[in-house]
Amino acid sequence: MAAITLNVNGSDHQVAPSDGEMLLYVLRERLNLTGTKYGCGEGQCGACTVLIDGHPRRSCRTNVSAAIGHKITTIEGLEQNGKLHPxxxxxxxxxxxxxxxxxxxxxxxAVGLLASNAKPTQDDIVRGMNGNICRCGTYPRIVAAIQRAAKSGGSR
Amino acid sequence: MPNYQWPSADKRKVIGKRMNRVDGPAKASGRAKYTYDTVRENMLYAHSVRCPHAHAKVTSIDTSAAEKLPGVAAVHVVNGSGKEIFWAGTDVVAVAAVDEPTARDAVRLIKVEYEQLPHLVLDFKEPDLAEAEKSEWYKVAEKATQGDPAAGFQQSEVVHEGHYGSPVITHCCLETHGSIAEWPDSDHMFLHISTQNVPGIGEQVANAIGMPAANVHVHQDHVGGGFGSKLGLDPWGVIVGQLSKKTGKPVKMMLDRKPELETAGCRPSAYARVKVGAKKDGTLLAWESYSWGSGGVGGGGSPPLPYVWKVPNQQKQHVNIVNNIGPARAWRAPNHPQACVLTMCPLDDLAAKLNMDTFDFVKKNIDLLDPRSKIYSEELDVADKLMGWKARWHPRGDKTRGPVKRGLGLALHTWGGRGHSSNCDLSIHPDGSVEVKMGTQDIGTGTRTSILQVAADTLGVAIDNIKLLIGDSDYPRDSASGGSSTIGGVSSATFRAAVDAREQLFAKVAPALNAQPADLEVADGKVRVASSPGRSLSWRDACSKLGAQTITTRGTNPDPDKGDLINSGVGGVQMADVSVDTETGIVKINKMVGVQDCGLVISPKQAESQVLGAMIMGVSYALYEEKVMDQTTGTMLNSNMDTYRLAGLGDVGELVVHLMSGPGYDERGVIGIGEPPTVSPGAAISNAVANAIGVRVPYLPLTPDRVLEALETAQTEGGRA
Incomplete structure (x- = not known):
């Protein structure tokens, strides 16, 4: 594949991926954005989730060519002016x-969920987040965190 | 001699406070670096050819095409011609290349031929004892007898017998196993490794490579889950060491999800035929069990049966199945969850046969829970209040109309959790800054935060004032984080180091306050005269009295001269409230209550998180998890996270955690909590399902097909009767 331009966290980056390379690999290996994780490589655990035009997407199953011309946001892009996202x-x-x-x-x-639904109910949170696996088991606190963020205007 | 006892509740300022974890910002921002995220200059990437057979001999290897592939730096034969392989997924040849795709391409170019050998990957069927004694697939443990089992059953007015069990499951850490090795010179190796054992893993890798342990330096900042699977030596740490030595470059190897599930985590199965007997009034008299299970070529664990209960008359026999699945690893409270299922489920069935509420059955036999009868009894009462057990319990089989049935179940458990060997170097600098160095690791349990809470409490300074360094084998030697041993070890060593440093500081500061060192105390960032708090110096001014000297103290655990700050042996009770759809077989958790003793709680927010997480892992193995093996091919059928299902956010229901702390518990000292609450969920949930639908689903996980099968079997048998 020829060199392409990816818009990541508000800046354009030139990269020259191989054919069929996944967005996760490009972010981690070519752009050194290691906040986005490999968990399963098949979109089943959610550790690789990024936002593409504001929508949560599994970067391990997103061919990088499908991300050209779209706004990609990773965990590193949430912080603004030294302040963490709500x-x-x-x-x-x-x-x-x-x-x-x-x-x-x-x-x-969660950021993607709140962007499309600023006041999610418990059921909305479960539906929106059920594909993200936490093996340590912190789910009740994750629900509480999303509710807290929603109260503080978490969609920003 | 200073006082080396934990401060009383009224004196604790930071210990026991609900603090957020100190590594929160690094973790929430994505800045926290795991081994998987680490990149070294000129680093190569390694992948392996893995044996597709469960049992085979390597007969030939041809690496010539891979070696010619541009970008390949080295090919390393791990298991050469003639080597016997005992499970599918075993590394045979490893390749290091300039990037991952090239390494994968090279792996595909390597040709390995095998002679297949007979394999066994199943473990479910009850072994015939006479045959087991003759077969190489089985290791028969000696029969153990206590009291007079025959007389015990004879005196029993009600006897119950049934089959129970739980299958092999995996750890499925989200960060897969792996490491990065590099050789700064020809004698020394630097190892980044995803591990629960920063202090010990270097020595193990050094032994395998054949180099002095002192020449291996290990570092890790964060680890993406371990749960017992990242304690010991793996082939991958050795492979990167050898490939790095060969190439002169750093080499990284992280497992894909498939080999992770096939080879890097396995909790042994345990099945049993259990017979229990009691008098009509519920007095438990007799136990008999024939149990078996497997955890690969090393056999399985041996579940401690009967679990927790000191049944007066008992007889037990266990058979270990030696089979060709990935090797067994410690899985959060090894052997206990299995033993709990094999004990608490038959006792629940016995209680049902006695027409007794299981709660009353446990209370009736509470003396058999020695030495923790009192703890269990108090915990049962707390759990009853939190669950509304007594108000809501009904006999077996929810008689309300409609297909969805609701039920309650309970189980209880124990664990040791005594703190391990630990060392802490604590320095107070003349500018007032404090530094703590320990060769421990934070596996997500909040170890960093707990260490800082102890140091801050003891020195009377803010946590921000203390720099903490952990995760490196160059720091004072600590131990692996396993067996729930970390909190007791690191809190004691830190406390003693801080007490000694504080004493030394008092000696330097006392003249300036016109007092004796023994008259001084620390509080709110000040050093002051205890009897006259107005006579004080700010922490910084006090430390300036050190002149050019830094105080450095070494705190150690254990240290018999400086008291015992820890303890061993906890009790816990859990209750589950479930709904079962008798048309679809789907089990839903409505609510779970976890009541847990762990002595003095250093960091409640972290401790509660451990219990919550343990209960959720419990829901996961109770309802979903099973390493499904195929005897024909010898391979794992569900080595991905689509079909190896874990509990999600919508599966866990309402979870209530209660820590037994305060008077009567705090005095016990600090005890680990990471493992015990993982033990009960399987049995508690299984018992709740039985209470809901009126029949026992004998084996975990309680999948819809098993629930429907149990219902059908009961109906058929009921029809026949």
Missing amino acids: VQQAFIDEEAFQCSYCTPGMIMS
């Missing part, structure tokens, strides 16, 4: 993680 802050305040390997994907899914 969802990030809510995860800290509710302590919604242990090992935290799933956390970037969780937070990106």
Whole structure:
């Protein structure tokens, strides 16, 4: 594949991926954005979740060519002017993680959820987040964090 | 001699406070670096050819095409011609290349031929004892007898017998196993590794490679889950070490999800035929069990049966099945969850046969829970209040109309959790800054936060004032994070280091306050005279009295001269409230209550998180998890996260955690909590399902097909009767 331009976290990046390369690989290996994690490689765990034009997407199953011309946001792009995103802050305040390997994907899914639904019910949160796996088992605190972020205007 | 006892509740300022974890911002921002995220200059990437057979001999290997592939730096034969392979997924040849795709391409170019050998990957069927004694697939443990089992059953007015069990499951850490090795010179190796054992893993890898342990330096900042699977030596740490030595470059190897599930995590199965007997009034008299299970070529664990209960008359026999699945690893409270299912489920069935509420059955026999009878009894009462057990319990089989049936179940468990060997170097600098160095690791349990809470409490300074360094084998030697041993070890070592440093500081500061060192105390960032708090110096001014000297103390656990700050042996009770759809077989958790003793709680928010997480892992193995093996091919059928299903956010219901703390519990000292609450959920949920639908689903996980099968079997048998 020829060199392409990807818009990641508000900046354009030139990369020259191989044919069929997944967005996750490009973000981690070519752009050194390692906040986005490999968990299963098949879109089943959610650790690789990023936003594409504001929608949560599994970057391990997104061919990089499908991301050309779209706005990609990773966990590294949420912080603004040194201030964490309300969802990030809510995860800290509710302590919604242990090992935290799933956390970037969780937070990106939550940001995407709140962007489309600023006041989600418990059921909305379950529906929106059920595909993100936390093996340490912090789910109740994740729900609480999303509710807290929603109250504080978490969709920003 | 200073006082080396934990401060009393009224004196604790930071210990026991609901603090957020100190690594929260790094983790929520994505800045926290895991081994998987680490990149070293000129790093190569490694992948392996893996044996597709469960049992085979390698007969030939041809690596010539891979070696010619541009970008391949080295090919390393792990299991050469003639080597016997004991499970599918075993590394045979490893390749290091300039990037991952090239390494994968090279792996595809390597040709390995095998002679297949007979394999066994199943473990479910009850082994015939006479045959088992003759077969190489089985290791028969000696029969153990206590009291007079025959007399016990004879005196029993009600006897119940049934089959129970739980299958092999995996750890499924979200960060897969792996490591990065590099050789700064020809004698020394630097290892980044995803591990629960920063202090010990270097020595294990060094032994395997054949180099002095002192020449291996290990580092890790964060680990994406371990649960017992990242304690010991893996082939992958050795492979990267050898490939790195060969190439002179850093080499990274992280497992894909498939080999992770096939080879990097396996909790042994345990099945049993259990017979129990009691008097009509519920007095438990007799136990008999014939149990078996497997965890690969090393056999399985041996579940401690009967679990927790000191049944007066008992007889038990266990058979270990030696089979060709990935090797067994410690899985959060090894052997206990299996033993709990094999004990609490038959006792629940016995209680049902006695027409007794299981709660009353446990209370009736509470003396058999020695030495924790009192703890269990108090915990049962707390759990009853939180669940509304007594108000809501009904006999077996929800008689309300409609297909969805609701039920309650309970189980209880124990664990040791005594703190491990630990060392802490604590320095107070003349500018007032404090540094703590420990060769431990934070596996997500909040170890960093707990260490800082202890140090801050003891020195009377803010946590922000303390720099904590962990995760490196160059720091004072600690132990692996396993067996729920970390909190007791690191909290004691930190406390003793801080007490000694504080004493040394008092000696330097006392003249300035016109007092004796023994008259001083720390509080709210000040050093002051205890009897006259107005006579004080700010922490910073006090530390300036050190002149050019830094105080450095070493705190150690255990240290018999400085008291015992820890303990071993906890009890826990859990209750589950479930709904079962008798048309679809789907089990839904409505609510679970976890009541847990863990002595003095250093960091409640972290401790509660451990219990919550353990209960959720419990829901997951109770309802969904099973490593499904295919005897024909010898391979795992569900080695992906689509079909190896884990509990999601919508599966766990309402979870209530209660820690037994305060007077009567705090005095016990600090005890680990990571493992015990993982033990009960399987049995508690299984018992709740039985209470709901009126029949026992004998084996975990309680999948819809098993629930429907149990219902059908009961109907058929009921019809026949």
